[in-house]
Amino acid sequence: MPKKTPNPTKSLKIPLFIIFSVKLCALISRKLVTLYTAKLFTTPIKHKIPKRELKMDSESICKTIRIPAIDKDIMVYEYGKSNKKILLVHGWSGRGTQLFKIADSLIESQYSIVSFDAPAHGKSAGKSSIMSEFIESVLEIEKQYGPFEIAIGHSLGGMSVLNALKNGLRVKKAVVIGSGDIVQDILAEFVSKLRLKPEISVRLRDYFEKKYQVKMDDFSAYRAAREVEIPVLVIHDKNDPEVPVKAGIHIHDNLQKGSLYLTEGLGHRKILGNHEVIKKITEFIIS
Incomplete structure (x- = not known):
């Protein structure tokens, strides 16, 4: 049986356990879910170098x-x-x-x-x-x-x-x-993939602007x-x-x-x- 080739027009999915953990944080507090979402947003996945x-x-x-x-x-x-x-x-x-x-x-x-x-x-x-x-x-x-x-x-x-x-x-x-x-569109898309409320993307923007002392839209x-x-x-x-x-x-x-x-x-x-x-x-x- 031939191998299935990846669909290049299909978006990469966020693992369900991450979505579950984010939603759990959202139930606890908006501050906690903002901090956790910020951590996820700034943590890249290190893939093994392909042949x-x-x-x-x-x-x-x-x-x-x-x-x-x-x-x-x-x-x-x-x-x-x-x-x-x-x-x-x-x-x-x-x-x-x-x-x-x-x-x-x-x-x-x-x-x-x-x-x-x-x-x-x-x-x-x-x-x-x-x-x-x-x-x-x-x-x-x-x-x-x-x-x-x-x-x-x-x-x-x-x-x-x-x-x-x-x-x-x-x-x-x-x-x-x-x-x-x-940048705000990117934040909103990320929050949407995590199945969180759109308001979290605004909180995420405010968090980064306060932390780095920049306006995110400047980027x-x-x-x-x-x-x-x-x-x-x-x-x-x-x-x-x-x-x-x-x-x-x-x-x-x-x-x-x-x-x-x-x-x-x-x-x-x-x-x-x-x-x-x-x-x-x-x-x-x-x-």
Whole structure:
């Protein structure tokens, strides 16, 4: 009997025991459920590196570096030997080798790749992280490994690339794939998956704003996009179950020099290995 292949347009489900525990907290107090939900939101899942990524993993020069702004260490991968460098940024619960097919294609086009495991991801230490740590990691990597010709980000990595550009990252072009957009929408979607009342997403936002002394909407991708002056290619699947296509469209609408490429049937992760998507990225970069 043939194995069932995962449906790329089906959203990843939260385990029932987590939903049960969250609902139990909600019965006890709103403060408790807010704290527990915040912990879940900032705790990525560390997946074992799949065999398909082992080539990039084994052929990269791997080094742990310190990110002074957040006082954390991360693992950095140098892949390829060209002086023309491209930075790859993975998404939530991803790894520095997750975009390996894109990396391999770009190496064939005479580029080299720098990627990294964000805090609490892959081989990097820690148990929790948040988008601001992705952004600080990108900015520090530019100092130590740049300059970069291009920056490419997937999902939260796409949001991080746009915010890093707003905060001083210097590249000629950028690509964002399956990027989230409005932070409050992301919080609301997370709370919905936990089957909690919508008001918890507002409490969650207030909790993060108080803890980090920031406005969460300042990290929304569309706000960063307005300040990005370089050409940006936005790629999104029409049936992405993790991040709705309206996010990609809205980001594109707010870019000064944006291009939009919509796919169909590739979902949130399969899009990273699609031949036509990789071809589109390569054409955009070398044009």
